[in-house]
Amino acid sequence: MNNKLIIITGPTAVGKTNISIMLASRLNTEIISADSMQIYKYMDIGSAKASKQERELIKHHLIDIIDPKDEFSVSDYKDMAQNKIKEIQYKGKIPILTGGTGLYIDSLICSLSFTESAKDSEYRNYLEELSKEKGKEFVHSMLKDIDEESYRSIHPNNLKRVIRALEVYKLSGKPFSFYKQDNIYKCPYDIYYYVLDMNRDKLYDRINKRVDIMVNEGLLDEVKRLKEYGCSKNMQSMKGIGYKEILQYLDGEVTLDIAIDMIKQGSRNYAKRQLTWFRKDPRANFINKCNYPDENAIVDKILSDIIGS
Secondary structure (H helix, E strand, O other): OOOEEEEEEOOOOOOHHHHHHHHHHHHOOOEEEOOOOOOEOOOOOOOOOOOHHHHHHOOEEOOOOEOOOOOOOHHHHHHHHHHHHHHHHHOOOOOEEEOOOHHHHHHHHOOOOOOOOOOOHHHHHHHHHHHHHHOHHHHHHOOOOOOHHHHHHOOOOOHHHHHHHHHHHHHHOOOHHHHOOOOOOOOOOEEEEEEEEOOHHHHHHHHHHHHHHHHHHOHHHHHHHHHHHOOOOOOHHHHOOOHHHHHHHHOOOOOHHHHHHHHHHHHHHHHHHHHHHHHOOOOOEEEEHHHOOOHHHHHHHHHHHHHOO
């Protein structure tokens, strides 16, 4: 049976959706989303989902599957995505995994031995409150005696990762670094892994323009509806860039102009983090869009790799 899997990823606003739809059309196949915001219902504008017309043209999976009030783990995503990959492969097609959430992608193509679903919410909340009271550096220092490697490799400002490392130790009795494996890149699929990129100034300009488009298309009303629905800043879904800042505006914490600037800055910073994440994987093939005359040429290049193998 065909065991190929195409991955189209890259930083926010680089143009993943369009390339993946063009590629899916040429291959007569289906797309599986790898985006941690697009899983939620009612969150269309801020998560930059493919349009209704695009989804009618090409079948998309794992979009609009979770209520924004519900929790959703990487482990949940992995189970659903693996099933969708199988379904598409059984049809004799090559699934296309598209999105910018690196952890979602890695859950499918890396050998990660400790499930992300194992968690202790009470302990997480305790550590978060402790960081507010005594500072991120204090919480980070708690790693030193139990996991020297993670203490050195995780920056104190990456509070989420610090908390995760402490949580893993509490749950398993073993340091977070123990779960790093030599065969982390062992993968059950025959992958074709592409990271779209472009010159930094051009990417940042695209990000800024896309935020303006989202605002013009009704991001403010979308967040208002979610707030009326009962969504709050403490929920996982509302911590996404674009949603948390507009919530701050609606709660009277910042002006609208400041909220929009925060979304732009947050998106640019997120793009940097995404590229850093993807560069760690030696299997990733980077495609600088500025080096191609148009998107058709990029699709042709990917097709030649797949068909020629």
